[in-house]
Amino acid sequence: MKLQKTLCVLIALALMLSGCTRSGSDAGRSVTEEAEYTEDVFAMDTFMSLRAYGPAAEASVREASEELRRLDSLFSVTNQESEVYAANRSAGTPQMVSEDTMAVLEQALSISGQTGGAMDITIYPVLRTWGFTTGSYQVPDAEAISAMLPYVDDSRIVLDKGKGTVQLPEGAEMDLGALAKGYAGDKLADMLQTAGVSSALLNMGGSTIRTLGRKPDGSKWRIAVQDPEDPEGYAGVIELGAGAVNTSGGYERYFEEAGEIYWHILDPDTGYPARSGLASVTVLTDQACLGDGLSTALFVMGLDRAVEFWRARDDFEFVLIDENGDLYVSQGAADAFTPMGRYASAKLTVISRET
Ligand code: ADP
């Protein structure tokens, strides 16, 4: 599974980057302006790739990869030194956390509130019972799941910004897996920008991409959307300037038991894998943290609720693939998205703002 995922990321990278190198001299720019620097990092349980262009690229990417490792060590749910690990064992008492942990928690609670709890970081104990955190998969007893559901409620997390503390109710535990990569992508993009980089592609693990500016030649980035039915294939390509593309799908991590497939995105209302009829959700946003949280939430919501949710706001666009392989693309993403392979002839519905 891991190897398969690695291959996907590498193929996705190859596709995204194809055609983006050119020599500096024929473009009338100096070679140094077009210098490119990439660092591959294993963090947050996945392979990431940080690429920047221009004279500040190397120094700033090195700094960004250090920062990525630092964020990983704060947010990891399994690392015994992490702030999330400590908070999960705090037995109801307030825990001091760093600015980044406070900031990502604020975003998590905000997205949860906006999505009616479709994304809820306190789903963690249920995820663990299913074995999604370790790979020792099992279908839990229905009673075991219902006994945990009262603790799945992130509205009971208390953040005190003044004191810098987080307080989880006793029995509750959290996991930032739904949006930590997005948060890190935004933080790293801000760092690169401050360091003078104006063109960068941050692949935070294939399903979370954050860009800065455009490619050095002024053209848009090309981001592949994975085929949910075939991890080595593509459903299409998104052309994007500065912004973020996040995809969530059941195919990312799942197991099969007695002919049923169970995947890693759970419905916080039931504690069971979210079966909303969607196979994958891709969200286009300015900010990767919001996009990461929303892609998980919309996967839980399903087509109708996702469309209704989108119509009430103006800060994201989407590409949805349902279990039949049909595509639903929001009005604002229609020009950016080009279906590929067998999706080129699939049924595609453009969703407009009007009902
Ligand atoms: P990925 O990290 O695989 O790219 P997502 O961004 O959709 O995909 O995040 C899925 C992860 O979020 C799961 O592995 C799990 O840790 C966590 N998770 C699963 N369901 C939920 C949920 N409803 N709310 C919050 N977190 C969830």
Ligand code: MG
């Ligand atoms: Mg997500």
